[in-house]
Amino acid sequence: MFTSSIASYPDRGPFGNNKYRGNCTGHIVSDLIDNYLPVGGLFVDPAIGGGTSCDVAASKGIRFFGTDLHSGFNLLVDDLLTTVGEQANLILFHPPYGSMIPYSGNMWGVEHKHDMSRLSDEDFKAALKLALHNISDATLPGGHYAVLMGNQRRKGVYINWSSITEALAPDPLCDEIIKLQHNVASDSSSYRKPIVKIMHEKLLVFRRSPNRNTVVSLEQYVSTLENNLAQELLVTLRRVMQCSSWSEAEILSLISNVYAQTSLHIDWQGLVQKLLTSHHFINHNGRFSLA
Numbered sequence: 669m670f671t672s673s674i675a676s677y678p679d680r681g682p683f684g685n686n687k688y689r690g691n692c693t694g695h696i697v698s699d700l701i702d703n704y705l706p707v708g709g710l711f712v713d714p715a716i717g718g719g720t721s722c723d724v725a726a727s728k729g730i731r732f733f734g735t736d737l738h739s740g741f742n743l744l745v746d747d748l749l750t751t752v753g754e755q756a757n758l759i760l761f762h763p764p765y766g767s768m769i770p771y772s773g774n775m776w777g778v779e780h781k782h783d784m785s786r787l788s789d790e791d792f793k794a795a796l797k798l799a800l801h802n803i804s805d806a807t808l809p810g811g812h813y814a815v816l817m818g819n820q821r822r823k824g825v826y827i828n829w830s831s832i833t834e835a836l837a838p839d840p841l842c843d844e845i846i847k848l849q850h851n852v853a854s855d856s857s858s859y860r861k862p863i864v865k866i867m868h869e870k871l872l873v874f875r876r877s878p879n880r881n882t883v884v885s886l887e888q889y890v891s892t893l894e895n896n897l898a899q900e901l902l903v904t905l906r907r908v909m910q911c912s913s914w915s916e917a918e919i920l921s922l923i924s925n926v927y928a929q930t931s932l933h934i935d936w937q938g939l940v941q942k943l944l945t946s947h948h949f950i951n952h953n954g955r956f957s958l959a
């Protein structure tokens with residue numbers, strides 16, 4: 669059982685196939701179950717990989733449904749709830765960490781166009797969001813789903829897949845467990861420059877909200893668009909006014925490229941005027957500066 673937000677399992681335990689690349693320790697699955705699965709509840713894993721969660725579930729004698737793209741279930745095409753037959757109390761999703769380890773055509777079968785490990789970064793993000801919605805819909809309201817996700821560094825850029833997961837999930841985060849990594853492949857690599865080795869993954873636990881579905885999520889997203897745009901514009905105005913005062917015409921000219929490039933029908937002038945008359949700014953003879 670998790671008793672703090674840090675977990676470390678130097679010995680991965682006897683669960684699943686330890687040759688399946690990117691496999692996880694069964695201990696974290698066991699702790700997750702102990703914290704979040706009610707007695708008699710159903711535990712689901714839609715991407716079992718080498719079967720770690722199957723073995724943990726069997727050792728605990730709990731109700732379990734596990735599948736994977738290698739077994740014919742596709743999170744990007746199939747409805748998880750229909751496949752399982754009932755909403756789960758707890759779902760564990762351990763996705764590929766972007767394209768870090770390819771699965772189809774490497775760990776199993778031939779290359780599959782919906783294998784999440786074979787997508788570009790942008791397509792992976794879209795696929796991750798779709799998978800998270802599918803998983804949320806297959807979770808009982810009030811139940812939980814957890815995503816085990818690691819980050820990666822590619823050509824000097826840190827790709828924070830766990831933060832991206834947090835932003836894409838349609839339900840509130842209720843726990844974040846930092847799991848220390850042991851025996852990672854990069855341990856044996858030598859680098860020309862000193863680097864900070866990534867030695868952790870995150871287990872993000874989300875609580876399924878009642879009354880949410882993908883259309884409600886879209887409605888919420890659209891309703892925040894206008895507010896987000898105003899926030900971004902306000903930050904831009906405040907930042908440029910930290911350097912000098914500006915007239916309205918100068919501000920509009922400064923951001924003219926931004927609105928020339930978008931096809932969104934936005935009253936940019938009206939929005940700028942509204943923000944300039946807010947309490948953040950003072951108008952001195954037609955020139956605006958910070959209040």
Ligand SMILES: C[S@@+](CC[C@H](N)C(=O)[O-])C[C@H]1O[C@@H](n2cnc3c(N)ncnc32)[C@H](O)[C@@H]1O
Binds near residue numbers: 690715744782785
């Ligand atoms: C990190 S591995 C899971 C490892 C597993 N937890 C273990 O301990 O062995 C990720 C899995 O996601 C699966 N996967 C990739 N794309 C998928 C998709 N579209 N639907 C379902 N599973 C997918 C891969 O086949 C792979 O087995």
